[in-house]
Amino acid sequence: MNYCDKIHYRILTAKEADFETMVDELLAQLPKNEKIIRLSFFGTPETNEQYITRRIFVRDKLRKKYGENEPASSYVSQPPMNASLIMEVMSYTPDAGDLLTYKRWKGFPYVLLQNKSARFLFTSGFHGNVATFGIGPQAEEVFKLLTDVMRKEGFPINSIIRQWNYIEQITSFDGADQHYQLFNNARSDFYRRTVWNNGYPAATGIGTNLGGVIIDLDAAVFLLPDCYATPIDNKLQVVAHAYSEQVLEAAQEKKNYA
Numbered sequence: 001m002n003y004c005d006k007i008h009y010r011i012l013t014a015k016e017a018d019f020e021t022m023v024d025e026l027l028a029q030l031p032k033n034e035k036i037i038r039l040s041f042f043g044t045p046e047t048n049e050q051y052i053t054r055r056i057f058v059r060d061k062l063r064k065k066y067g068e069n070e071p072a073s074s075y076v077s078q079p080p081m082n083a084s085l086i087m088e089v090m091s092y093t094p095d096a097g098d099l100l101t102y103k104r105w106k107g108f109p110y111v112l113l114q115n116k117s118a119r120f121l122f123t124s125g126f127h128g129n130v131a132t133f134g135i136g137p138q139a140e141e142v143f144k145l146l147t148d149v150m151r152k153e154g155f156p157i158n159s160i161i162r163q164w165n166y167i168e169q170i171t172s173f174d175g176a177d178q179h180y181q182l183f184n185n186a187r188s189d190f191y192r193r194t195v196w197n198n199g200y201p202a203a204t205g206i207g208t209n210l211g212g213v214i215i216d217l218d219a220a221v222f223l224l225p226d227c228y229a230t231p232i233d234n235k236l237q238v239v240a241h242a243y244s245e246q247v248l249e250a251a252q253e254k255k256n257y258a
Helices: 021-026 046-070 135-152 180-190
Strands: 007-013 035-044 070-076 085-092 099-105 108-114 118-127 158-168 201-210 213-224
Touching: 007 046, 021 035, 021 046, 021 085, 035 046, 035 108, 035 118, 046 070, 046 099, 070 158, 070 201, 070 213, 085 135, 099 135, 108 135, 118 135, 135 180, 158 180
Parallel strands: 035 070, 070 118, 158 201
Antiparallel strands: 007 085, 035 085, 099 108, 108 118, 118 213, 158 213
């Protein structure tokens, strides 16, 4: 059984209204007969101060709705098409042998899925202090959080199979270094702590208007020898699992270009 067959993705949109009303409208559209793993909101705040306020509102709303079963979530500062606010829903239809567990680490919710074949980790919305720190320190802070969660739950770093890296003003500069470069420096330090026998995970660097650094990721530990992850190639780019440590060297040695 391919566990991906039990995962469902939806894009829900809200009609133009104030932010709180749009969030309520989106949550009212959630499927009732599936377990929610991850909710990703996409909107366009005007400032980082407003971004933080709205991010806190979304988190509080989800915590009240789900209690101890709060799904992973992100609020991404990115203008959606044809709507003021959209929500991507990742849900799961479990079988009798599937165990879903909802947890938090330092206030960040994440989800574990386990069955006889594998263990999966789903995180979302892990972020640094956008109000105080620049892109480099924020990236270091996020990777420290992810390291702690993965160690706590028994997922080695090389178990990551998919990673979304949201970076504010990705092509802008802090001094001589581009935001994406600063992020990659921190990612290099994170990746170099393990051996990637099967290549790097699929990863996407995504520019945002505001919001600093945000990382979502999926990780998998397979428990049976006939279970594995299959890489899917995009012929229009160099695939992430084809990269090596030589591509992602630290900035003091050589700038990272992945």
